[in-house]
Amino acid sequence: MRSPKSRATPRGGPETGGGNRGEFVAIERLRRRLPGPPAGQVWIGDDAAVLGTTEGRVVLTTDVAVAGVHADLGLIGLDDLGWRAFAAALSDVAAMGARPLGAVVAVAGPPTTDLDLLYDGIAASSEAHHCPVVGGDLSNSSELAVAVAVTGEVDGEPGPVLRSGARPGDNIFVTGPLGGASAGLRGLRDRGGAGRDGSSEAVALETAHRRPRARLVEGETARRSGATAMIDISDGLLADLGHVADASGVGFRLDRVPVAPGATIDDALGGGEDYELVVVAARPERLAAAFADAGLRPAILIGSCSADPAERTLDGKPTVALGWQHSWG
Amino acid sequence: MRSPKSRATPRGGPETGGGNRGEFVAIERLRRRLPGPPAGQVWIGDDAAVLGTTEGRVVLTTDVAVAGVHADLGLIGLDDLGWRAFAAALSDVAAMGARPLGAVVAVAGPPTTDLDLLYDGIAASSEAHHCPVVGGDLSNSSELAVAVAVTGEVDGEPGPVLRSGARPGDNIFVTGPLGGASAGLRGLRDRGGAGRDGSSEAVALETAHRRPRARLVEGETARRSGATAMIDISDGLLADLGHVADASGVGFRLDRVPVAPGATIDDALGGGEDYELVVVAARPERLAAAFADAGLRPAILIGSCSADPAERTLDGKPTVALGWQHSWG
Numbered sequence: 339m340r341s342p343k344s345r346a347t348p349r350g351g352p353e354t355g356g357g358n359r360g361e362f363v364a365i366e367r368l369r370r371r372l373p374g375p376p377a378g379q380v381w382i383g384d385d386a387a388v389l390g391t392t393e394g395r396v397v398l399t400t401d402v403a404v405a406g407v408h409a410d411l412g413l414i415g416l417d418d419l420g421w422r423a424f425a426a427a428l429s430d431v432a433a434m435g436a437r438p439l440g441a442v443v444a445v446a447g448p449p450t451t452d453l454d455l456l457y458d459g460i461a462a463s464s465e466a467h468h469c470p471v472v473g474g475d476l477s478n479s480s481e482l483a484v485a486v487a488v489t490g491e492v493d494g495e496p497g498p499v500l501r502s503g504a505r506p507g508d509n510i511f512v513t514g515p516l517g518g519a520s521a522g523l524r525g526l527r528d529r530g531g532a533g534r535d536g537s538s539e540a541v542a543l544e545t546a547h548r549r550p551r552a553r554l555v556e557g558e559t560a561r562r563s564g565a566t567a568m569i570d571i572s573d574g575l576l577a578d579l580g581h582v583a584d585a586s587g588v589g590f591r592l593d594r595v596p597v598a599p600g601a602t603i604d605d606a607l608g609g610g611e612d613y614e615l616v617v618v619a620a621r622p623e624r625l626a627a628a629f630a631d632a633g634l635r636p637a638i639l640i641g642s643c644s645a646d647p648a649e650r651t652l653d654g655k656p657t658v659a660l661g662w663q664h665s666w667g
Numbered sequence: 668m669r670s671p672k673s674r675a676t677p678r679g680g681p682e683t684g685g686g687n688r689g690e691f692v693a694i695e696r697l698r699r700r701l702p703g704p705p706a707g708q709v710w711i712g713d714d715a716a717v718l719g720t721t722e723g724r725v726v727l728t729t730d731v732a733v734a735g736v737h738a739d740l741g742l743i744g745l746d747d748l749g750w751r752a753f754a755a756a757l758s759d760v761a762a763m764g765a766r767p768l769g770a771v772v773a774v775a776g777p778p779t780t781d782l783d784l785l786y787d788g789i790a791a792s793s794e795a796h797h798c799p800v801v802g803g804d805l806s807n808s809s810e811l812a813v814a815v816a817v818t819g820e821v822d823g824e825p826g827p828v829l830r831s832g833a834r835p836g837d838n839i840f841v842t843g844p845l846g847g848a849s850a851g852l853r854g855l856r857d858r859g860g861a862g863r864d865g866s867s868e869a870v871a872l873e874t875a876h877r878r879p880r881a882r883l884v885e886g887e888t889a890r891r892s893g894a895t896a897m898i899d900i901s902d903g904l905l906a907d908l909g910h911v912a913d914a915s916g917v918g919f920r921l922d923r924v925p926v927a928p929g930a931t932i933d934d935a936l937g938g939g940e941d942y943e944l945v946v947v948a949a950r951p952e953r954l955a956a957a958f959a960d961a962g963l964r965p966a967i968l969i970g971s972c973s974a975d976p977a978e979r980t981l982d983g984k985p986t987v988a989l990g991w992q993h994s995w996g
Binding site: 385387390394397404408429433443473477483487488489497570585 | 713717719759760762769770774802807816898
């Protein structure tokens with residue numbers, strides 16, 4: 339978070355103004371509610387945040403969430419939007435096998451935006467993922483957009499896990515059952531909003547949509563155990579695994595896809611936004627042992643990579659990538 | 668830049684859609700026009716960018732620019748908005764005495780946004796500041812917002828230069844004449860847009876507004892020469908120096924403020940967005956020698972810090988912080 343400064347054109351800038359007074363008040367309030375840095379670090383309040391030292395590789399990523407595009411605020415809260423935006427950026431860090439050092443949050447939105455509610459979700463996501471909010475910026479805008487950027491590190495060997503490292507014969511895993519977020523969103527639509535169904539299955543699905551978890555420990559554990567390729571499932575298993583296949587020049591044969599209770603196989607294949615990881619590994623026994631040692635639930639074997647890039651099958655039948663490609667038409 | 672993935676809610680997401688098809692095409696085009704990474708780094712195309720190793724302190728900052736708030740697109744181009752957003756984020760890195768490692772750019776905007784023109788300015792700013800664009804995200808939104816996040820490093824000693832280190836008796840410098848950006852904006856308003864006045868002074872002022880430079884070399888040189896406090900001038904000299912005084916618990920006495928040719932003293936004191944640095948130094952001769960050794964134009968002595976935090980004078984008269992405070996009413 340910046341200290342009370344503004345990028346607004348001062349003194350005769352466009353009449354819409356930068357909301358400086360509101361920015362000042364909001365930043366002071368947000369600053370008080372977020373945890374402060376350990377000794378030797380500087381977070382909110384100077385020109386840039388100063389994080390710890392690292393001797394590893396530095397990673398950087400950003401994700402933007404827009405109200406009405408990435409979250410239907412008729413169905414979930416601004417706090418959920420904040421949580422999801424934060425988790426989505428962290429999920430990209432997880433997919434490299436990296437550890438987050440800190441995140442900054444840039445918010446552009448109408449002056450009427452309930453920043454406290456938005457930051458409730460951001461702060462909760464920050465705490466749950468052990469990644470501090472170290473700075474940010476605020477501006478007026480007619481539509482709410484939240485951009486989260488995270489920097490992190492990959493210390494030691496092996497290095498970051500790219501999409502391009504999968505080889506024929508490698509095994510393909512996912513870190514959990516899929517389709518929950520998609521089924522949860524459908525349930526919210528059917529019921530017209532959150533919290534209107536008491537069944538534990540419905541609540542679990544709703545939570546999968548509203549409060550997804552970035553698989554940071556899983557990603558780092560997979561890297562250390564020699565994963566050859568990795569990606570997070572944001573667009574849907576087939577679409578995201580397709581990116582790995584494209585980048586690696588391999589095909590894939592799936593024979594089992596774990597479906598979250600209450601979700602459908604279509605949700606699991608194309609639903610997206612589960613933020614589980616696809617982990618490709620040449621030595622599955624090392625992956626299993628590392629996950630067990632870390633106290634993680636076992637990664638789930640779903641298939642293997644093949645040499646023919648055109649081969650993309652489930653139970654021997656060709657797959658069609660669902661998910662984001664649906665909106666190409 | 669992300670590879671062709673999207674955070675849009677797939678399959679039945681809000682009908683506004685995530686603009687995935689457009690995102691795919693735009694990202695591929697932008698990726699081709701931006702320089703690629705050196706061996707061992709990964710920029711656009713994986714889940715997160717992988718930068719170099721560092722053994723120093725990691726810094727992180729973000730700045731958001733909104734069309735109509737931070738830039739009047741009736742007066743300057745989308746390329747200028749892109750340049751300015753990028754430079755503003757880098758200026759925060761400069762004000763820590765840090766070196767940028769890479770930047771990510773999150774863009775939310777209408778589908779009609781001329782992304783090529785926007786990225787012309789971002790790419791030019793990236794090249795001019797020697798800071799690569801290593802990733803980003805795109806989304807639909809009704810209003811254009813550009814959030815730039817930069818990570819960097821502070822290697823060796825001394826550490827990052829904070830706002831809070833100024834001490835009574837320290838000298839106060841600026842890295843260049845002030846008020847040009849403000850006067851340039853006024854000139855653009857008077858003439859109704861860019862490029863309509865051939866005088867070299869008018870062009871220089873207009874450029875100061877459209878294409879400000881972050882003082883990265885100056886900031887790092889000042890840190891190495893023992894600067895005690897530093898801030899970039901985004902809101903106006905008096906406002907930003909006021910932040911240093913507040914954080915350090917000192918006052919200031921100014922006796923000379925350098926005014927850009929064609930600008931007024933009010934522009935220089937309160938205009939903001941010049942992105943020159945305020946450098947506070949206990950040993951001005953070290954600063955002067957370091958700037959000379961680095962081939963930089965000399966930093967300009969404008970006054971000194973005093974022990975009384977309430978003392979904030981210019982030529983012995985009390986100052987009133989201009990700039991962003993004007994819009995508090």
